Amino acid sequence: MEVLRDTGSSVDLISFKNVKESDLTGDYVWARQALTNEHTCLALAEIDLEIDGVRLKTKAAVLDPSVEMKHYLLGNKTQELIDAIKKNAYSPELINLVVTRSQTKAARTEKVAGFLDSIKGEGSSTIGVDNCDGGNNSLNEGEGTEILPPAEVDNNTILANIKGDEFRGKQINDPSLEGLFDKAGEENSEFQVDKGVLFRIAPDKKEGIRKQLVIPEELREKILKLCHNESGTHVGITKTKDRLLRNFFWPNIIKETENYVRCCDPCQRIGQAGEKKKAPLKLVPIISEIFTKLNCDITGPLPESEKGNKYLFTVMCLASKYPDAIPLKDIKSESIVEALLLTFSRFGFPREVSCDLGSCFTSNLTSTFLEKFGIKVRHSSVHHPESNPIERFHRTVKRLLKVICLENARDWEKNLPAALLALRTVDHDTTGYSPSELVHGRNLRTPERLLFEKWAEPEEENSLVTEYVFELLNRFQKYRELAMEKASAEQIKRKTWYDKKAISREFKIGDQVLILATHKPNKFAVNWVGPGVIDQKLSDTNYIVKRLDKKEKSQIYHINMLKPYYKRTERVNLLLTDKRDQEVEENDLEIDYP
Secondary structure (H helix, E strand, O other): OEEEEEEEEOOEEEEEHOOOOOHHHEEEEEEEEEOOOOEEEEEOOOOOOOOOOOOEEEEEEEEOOOOOOEEEEEEEHEEEEEEHHHOOOOOOOOOOOOOOOOHHHHHHHHHHHHHHHHHHHHHHHHHHEEEEOOOOOOOOOOEEEEEEEEOOOOOHHHHHOOOOOOOOOOOOHHHHHHHHHHHHHHOOEEEEEEEEEEEEEEEEEOOOEEEEEEOOOOHHHHHHHHHHHHOOOOHHHHHHHHHHOOOEEEOOOOHHHHHHHHHHHHHHHHHOOOOOOOOOOOOOOOOOOOOOOOEEEEOOOOOOOOOOOEEEEEEEEEOOOOOEEEEEOOOHHHHHHHHHHHHHHHHOOOOOEEEOOOOOOOHHHHHHHHHHHHEEEOOOOOOOHHHHHHHHHHHHHHHHHHHHOOOOHHHHHHHHHHHHHHOOOOOOEEEEEEOOHHHOOOOOOOOHHHHHHHHHHOOOOOOOOHHHHHHHHHHHHHHHEEEEEEHHHHHHHHHHHHHHHHHHHOOOOOOEEEEEEOOOOOOOOEEEEEEEEEEOOOOEEEEEEEEEEOEEEEEEEEHHHHEEEEOOOOOEEEEEEOOOOOOOOOOOOOOOOO
């Protein structure tokens, strides 16, 4: 089988048809699909490889039977092991077998020998690597053979193979338990030694007392994995602590359990109910001059009208809340530019235009068109419609069109002017005035006004042009001041209500985050995707995030769509050199993956 190197994969991949049933280990690994970025669970199998003069037994993820692949994909971890073997004659040892200053060379050699003996007796749970240059492939002879531990050793197998005498020895030799053994000899102590095993006696509401086995440090992570990942089936922090404390105890068990569950990758991606937290509402400056700042957006597709239009290009003045809508056949850049020209012919050229990150607004044609007229463009964050007030206008105008066009949905374009007239002549909640009053100085004459004039027969106003102009200017000034006062009061009112359950949060550049999934193909799909890295802080609520799972694609996200990603410190295989007299600290052996 041809072997291809895949630098983007951590684990090896192999086709299902090239694996025997006896090769399956019973372990599984989560993998992310290349095109859809969805996570899938793949079985692991032991594979014999021979690459560049090195024969090794490693583990590979088995693809689904529906996926055909004629070659073997070599991942990064296996390649790193091969490179290390070719450069140096290392004798590997699991990271759990830590060599410290307190251990003598004899004890160190005895541990390594015991580890090799366990590998000889349990070949199914290890990864063996044969160096062909050695000339002898026999494990018993020990020449030309390198034994490497697996990337993922079966957790239950390791725990089940530990016998009682071995466990007692681990307790006695654990420096973190020395003080507890001393306490066990005191009177009225919560710790006691029974048959050489250290226990903790804790009060229990159900049975009166609870006897907890004290776990040595090197087994704690395996116990956590058993109670949370495996038999615990990824329950929450409270339930994981309950499962642990029923039978086990060690110093700082509560804090370590909380950190372990918090750093669980599958649990972080699925999330919990009510986990999405909103940041305090950020008030935007109130615009006093009309038509200087416009909000633009597109809604659709709608039922195709008689003229073939399926979309609505919508515009709203942020100062007066004056709305407008232009039907479009498509949302290509050319159509958007034509709609903008028509809008500017009605409102004049604004200083600033706000829109979303749609391709029709970010295209070179649209950007160049706005740049030529000196119009500044502001883009809202992805999937955060709250930052664009025109979204509320979409909901309102579509509701009106639905009601008007109950008999024939294709008539929406004919009835659009009537819907716009209704929205332009009613008071807006924010300003307290109708958009027409703030734009024209008086409200537009509507059918009900015509009926009023017919019955009331009001006198016509006969005033000079100059008097009318001064009166209109005074009216504009009065409307503007009252509208700004009303808008400011509404902002404070809404912020007070919104911030009741808001939580102030902040991310720093370089922080890893998960992003709220806006599209889920099924009910069991993850709620959070990523992780991503904070690349730039634009404001208190907007960040540029570099997606690590999308070829480092960067986008603007609102802080309400982000949550911190906690990466668990992983342990890697330790390769001990022939310099047995070299002593290392325990902390130096805990190497984080990059």
